[in-house]
Amino acid sequence: MFYTLQMEDKNHRFVCIYRGPSHTYKVQRLAEATSYRFRIQACSDAGEGPFSDTYTFSTTKTVPSALKAPRVHQLEGNVCEVTWETIPPMRGDRVNYILQVLVGRESEYKQVFKGEESAFQITGLQGNTDYRFRVCACRRCQDTNQELCGPLSPSSLFTLRRQEQQCLGETSAVETVKGAGIISSDERFAAVVVCVFAGVSILMACLLQYFFMK
Incomplete structure:
Protein backbone atom coordinates (compact mmCIF):
# COMPACT_ATOMS: atom_id res chain seq x y z
CA MET A 1 0.00 0.00 0.00
CA PHE A 2 1.08 3.53 -0.71
CA TYR A 3 -0.69 6.86 -0.58
CA THR A 4 -1.11 9.89 -2.80
CA LEU A 5 -1.57 13.23 -1.02
CA GLN A 6 -2.82 16.19 -3.02
CA MET A 7 -3.19 19.89 -2.20
CA GLU A 8 -5.25 22.49 -4.00
CA ASP A 9 -3.16 25.23 -5.65
CA LYS A 10 -3.99 28.87 -6.39
CA ASN A 11 -5.80 27.86 -9.56
CA HIS A 12 -8.07 25.49 -7.56
CA ARG A 13 -6.44 22.44 -9.08
CA PHE A 14 -5.28 19.51 -6.93
CA VAL A 15 -1.59 18.68 -7.34
CA CYS A 16 0.34 15.79 -5.84
CA ILE A 17 2.67 16.83 -3.01
CA TYR A 18 3.51 13.33 -1.68
CA ARG A 19 3.40 9.75 -2.89
CA GLY A 20 4.72 6.93 -0.73
CA PRO A 21 4.08 4.46 2.11
CA SER A 22 4.31 6.91 5.01
CA HIS A 23 1.25 7.89 7.04
CA THR A 24 2.51 11.46 7.72
CA TYR A 25 3.87 14.31 5.65
CA LYS A 26 4.99 17.80 6.68
CA VAL A 27 3.93 20.64 4.39
CA GLN A 28 6.27 23.63 4.71
CA ARG A 29 6.35 27.27 3.57
CA LEU A 30 2.67 27.89 4.14
CA ALA A 31 1.36 31.43 4.49
CA GLU A 32 -0.11 32.59 7.78
CA ALA A 33 -3.87 32.96 8.26
CA THR A 34 -4.54 31.08 5.01
CA SER A 35 -6.83 28.13 4.22
CA TYR A 36 -5.53 25.05 2.37
CA ARG A 37 -7.47 22.08 0.98
CA PHE A 38 -6.15 18.51 0.96
CA ARG A 39 -7.31 15.08 -0.18
CA ILE A 40 -5.73 11.64 -0.15
CA GLN A 41 -6.15 8.27 -1.82
CA ALA A 42 -4.78 4.80 -1.14
CA CYS A 43 -3.16 2.75 -3.90
CA SER A 44 -2.05 -0.86 -4.23
CA ASP A 45 -1.05 -3.34 -6.92
CA ALA A 46 -4.75 -3.80 -7.60
CA GLY A 47 -5.18 -0.16 -8.50
CA GLU A 48 -6.03 3.26 -7.08
CA GLY A 49 -8.82 3.79 -4.61
CA PRO A 50 -11.18 6.78 -4.56
CA PHE A 51 -10.08 10.13 -3.14
CA SER A 52 -11.14 11.05 0.35
CA ASP A 53 -13.37 13.96 1.18
CA THR A 54 -11.57 17.29 0.94
CA TYR A 55 -10.18 18.52 4.26
CA THR A 56 -9.71 22.27 4.79
CA PHE A 57 -6.93 23.36 7.09
CA SER A 58 -6.28 26.98 8.13
CA THR A 59 -2.96 28.26 9.41
CA THR A 60 -2.80 30.66 12.34
CA LYS A 61 -1.04 34.01 12.53
CA THR A 62 2.68 33.90 13.20
CA VAL A 63 3.88 34.97 16.63
CA PRO A 64 7.01 37.16 16.88
CA SER A 65 10.31 35.37 17.20
CA ALA A 66 12.42 35.47 20.37
CA LEU A 67 14.55 38.58 20.86
CA LYS A 68 18.16 38.71 21.98
CA ALA A 69 18.98 39.52 25.59
CA PRO A 70 18.45 43.25 26.30
CA ARG A 162 28.42 52.55 43.67
CA GLN A 163 29.51 55.95 42.37
CA GLU A 164 29.93 57.28 45.94
CA GLN A 165 32.97 55.08 46.49
CA GLN A 166 34.53 56.39 43.30
CA CYS A 167 33.94 59.97 44.43
CA LEU A 168 35.47 59.25 47.84
CA GLY A 169 38.50 57.72 46.18
CA GLU A 170 38.96 60.77 43.98
CA THR A 171 38.58 63.09 47.00
CA SER A 172 41.21 61.16 48.96
CA ALA A 173 43.59 61.38 46.04
CA VAL A 174 43.10 65.17 45.83
CA GLU A 175 43.68 65.56 49.57
CA THR A 176 46.85 63.50 49.32
CA VAL A 177 48.17 65.72 46.54
CA LYS A 178 47.30 68.82 48.54
CA GLY A 179 49.09 67.42 51.59
CA ALA A 180 52.14 66.70 49.54
CA GLY A 181 52.10 70.28 48.27
CA ILE A 182 51.97 71.68 51.83
CA ILE A 183 54.90 69.57 52.97
CA SER A 184 56.94 70.61 49.99
CA SER A 185 56.25 74.29 50.72
CA ASP A 186 57.37 73.90 54.36
CA GLU A 187 60.57 72.22 53.28
CA ARG A 188 61.33 75.02 50.85
CA PHE A 189 60.68 77.64 53.56
CA ALA A 190 63.05 75.86 55.97
CA ALA A 191 65.76 75.73 53.33
CA VAL A 192 65.40 79.48 52.71
CA VAL A 193 65.71 80.20 56.47
CA VAL A 194 68.85 78.06 56.75
CA CYS A 195 70.40 79.81 53.76
CA VAL A 196 69.63 83.26 55.21
CA PHE A 197 71.05 82.27 58.61
CA ALA A 198 74.20 80.89 57.00
CA GLY A 199 74.65 84.08 54.96
CA VAL A 200 74.29 86.29 58.07
CA SER A 201 76.77 84.13 59.99
CA ILE A 202 79.36 84.41 57.22
CA LEU A 203 78.86 88.17 57.07
CA MET A 204 79.32 88.51 60.86
CA ALA A 205 82.48 86.40 60.75
CA CYS A 206 83.93 88.60 58.02
CA LEU A 207 83.17 91.78 60.00
CA LEU A 208 84.75 90.41 63.20
CA GLN A 209 87.88 89.38 61.34
CA TYR A 210 88.11 92.82 59.77
CA PHE A 211 87.92 94.59 63.15
CA PHE A 212 90.54 92.29 64.79
CA MET A 213 92.95 92.91 61.97
CA LYS A 214 92.54 96.64 62.45
Missing part, protein backbone atom coordinates in the same frame (compact mmCIF):
# COMPACT_ATOMS: atom_id res chain seq x y z
CA ARG A 71 21.36 45.63 26.92
CA VAL A 72 21.61 47.55 30.21
CA HIS A 73 23.57 50.81 30.66
CA GLN A 74 24.04 52.65 33.96
CA LEU A 75 23.25 56.37 33.97
CA GLU A 76 23.88 59.06 36.57
CA GLY A 77 22.46 58.34 40.00
CA ASN A 78 20.51 55.19 40.71
CA VAL A 79 19.23 54.98 37.13
CA CYS A 80 19.81 52.50 34.29
CA GLU A 81 18.57 52.34 30.72
CA VAL A 82 17.47 49.05 29.15
CA THR A 83 17.47 48.78 25.35
CA TRP A 84 16.52 45.93 23.03
CA GLU A 85 16.30 45.09 19.34
CA THR A 86 13.17 45.81 17.32
CA ILE A 87 11.33 43.91 14.61
CA PRO A 88 9.32 45.44 11.73
CA PRO A 89 5.51 45.35 11.64
CA MET A 90 4.16 41.92 10.77
CA ARG A 91 1.86 42.19 7.75
CA GLY A 92 0.69 45.58 8.91
CA ASP A 93 0.22 44.58 12.57
CA ARG A 94 2.00 46.75 15.13
CA VAL A 95 4.54 45.22 17.51
CA ASN A 96 4.71 46.05 21.22
CA TYR A 97 7.41 45.06 23.68
CA ILE A 98 7.08 43.85 27.26
CA LEU A 99 10.00 44.37 29.66
CA GLN A 100 10.22 42.33 32.86
CA VAL A 101 12.64 42.53 35.79
CA LEU A 102 13.61 40.12 38.56
CA VAL A 103 14.96 41.92 41.64
CA GLY A 104 17.42 40.27 44.03
CA ARG A 105 16.20 36.98 45.42
CA GLU A 106 12.60 37.37 44.30
CA SER A 107 11.09 34.35 42.58
CA GLU A 108 8.87 36.05 39.99
CA TYR A 109 9.51 38.56 37.23
CA LYS A 110 7.52 41.80 37.27
CA GLN A 111 6.42 43.79 34.23
CA VAL A 112 7.85 47.32 34.25
CA PHE A 113 7.15 48.47 30.68
CA LYS A 114 4.89 47.80 27.71
CA GLY A 115 4.92 49.85 24.52
CA GLU A 116 6.36 50.31 21.04
CA GLU A 117 9.60 51.99 22.19
CA SER A 118 12.89 50.09 22.21
CA ALA A 119 14.30 51.62 25.43
CA PHE A 120 13.17 52.26 29.00
CA GLN A 121 14.82 53.94 31.99
CA ILE A 122 14.42 52.52 35.49
CA THR A 123 14.99 54.71 38.54
CA GLY A 124 15.41 54.04 42.25
CA LEU A 125 17.83 51.14 41.90
CA GLN A 126 19.60 49.86 45.00
CA GLY A 127 23.27 49.07 45.37
CA ASN A 128 24.54 45.52 45.98
CA THR A 129 21.36 44.15 44.36
CA ASP A 130 21.15 41.99 41.25
CA TYR A 131 18.62 42.89 38.56
CA ARG A 132 17.72 40.54 35.72
CA PHE A 133 15.95 41.95 32.66
CA ARG A 134 14.19 40.10 29.85
CA VAL A 135 11.92 41.22 27.00
CA CYS A 136 9.46 39.78 24.51
CA ALA A 137 7.67 41.07 21.41
CA CYS A 138 3.87 41.04 21.07
CA ARG A 139 1.95 41.32 17.81
CA ARG A 140 -1.27 43.32 17.91
CA CYS A 141 -3.63 41.88 15.27
CA GLN A 142 -5.69 44.62 13.62
CA ASP A 143 -8.50 42.40 12.38
CA THR A 144 -9.17 40.47 15.59
CA ASN A 145 -7.63 42.88 18.15
CA GLN A 146 -5.81 39.81 19.49
CA GLU A 147 -2.33 40.05 20.96
CA LEU A 148 0.16 37.32 20.11
CA CYS A 149 3.28 37.34 22.29
CA GLY A 150 6.47 35.58 21.32
CA PRO A 151 8.85 33.76 23.67
CA LEU A 152 10.82 35.70 26.25
CA SER A 153 14.43 36.58 25.56
CA PRO A 154 17.39 35.39 27.65
CA SER A 155 17.91 37.55 30.72
CA SER A 156 20.61 40.18 31.25
CA LEU A 157 22.20 40.60 34.69
CA PHE A 158 22.85 44.11 36.01
CA THR A 159 24.28 45.34 39.33
CA LEU A 160 24.41 49.03 40.22
CA ARG A 161 27.97 50.36 40.61
